[in-house]
Amino acid sequence: MKFLVTVVLALLLLTLESVVVQRAGLVLSRIDVTVVLLSFLALRASLLEGACSAFAVGYLLDLMSGQPTGLFTFLGVFTFLAGRLVDSLLDVRGPVAFVLFTMGADVGHGLLSAFFSWLTVKDGSATAVLPGLPLQVALTGLAALALYPLLRRLEARQERTQMGGGLL
Incomplete structure (x- = not known):
């Protein structure tokens, strides 16, 4: 069930992100809502469920971004696995x-994306996203702060239904 909810939420957030980025006139930057989902999965999902969800989220971003196929699929799973590793070293609790x-x-996602794009694109446009990375990170942080209560609520609802308390 978490997989389906994650995929639907990723599709909805990617659509919303593309509209907001276009309306705001952001050329060099974007709001990386997929990294918010991948981070939450790294902290809360099991390994198999999270990896499958990360693959699906990365694939959706591949479809909507126009970058080389497979780039964000790979980076989605890699970001999830790296996030699980960092979570084992740090205690991440609370919205901040x-x-x-x-x-x-x-x-990490942005730098790896620019690096792998630089390896595959010959016109040099891959490094053009690096100046917009600080703004992207700041906007992603704001999106994470806004989405954290929703993600926690969805997680709590799924836990209740798994325990049989869906009628409460």
Whole structure:
């Protein structure tokens, strides 16, 4: 059930992100809502469920971004696995820690995306996103702060239904 909810939420958030980025006139930057979802999955989902969800979220971002196929699919799973590793080293609780965790994941995701795009694109446009990375990280942090209560509520609802308390 978490997989389906994650995929639907990713599709909805990616659509909303594309509209907001276009209306705001952001050329070099974006709001990376997929990293917010991947960070939450790294903290809360099991390994198999999270990896499958991360693959699906990355694939949706691949479809909507126009970047080389497979780039964000790979980076989605990699970000999830790296987030699980960091979670085993740090204690991430509360919205502020989640925002900082997500911003760190977005820095890594953005740098790896620029690096792999630089390897595959010959016209040099891959490094053009680097000047917009600080704004992207800040906007992703704001999105993480806004989405954290929703993600926690969805998680609590799923736990209740798994325990048989769906009628409460």
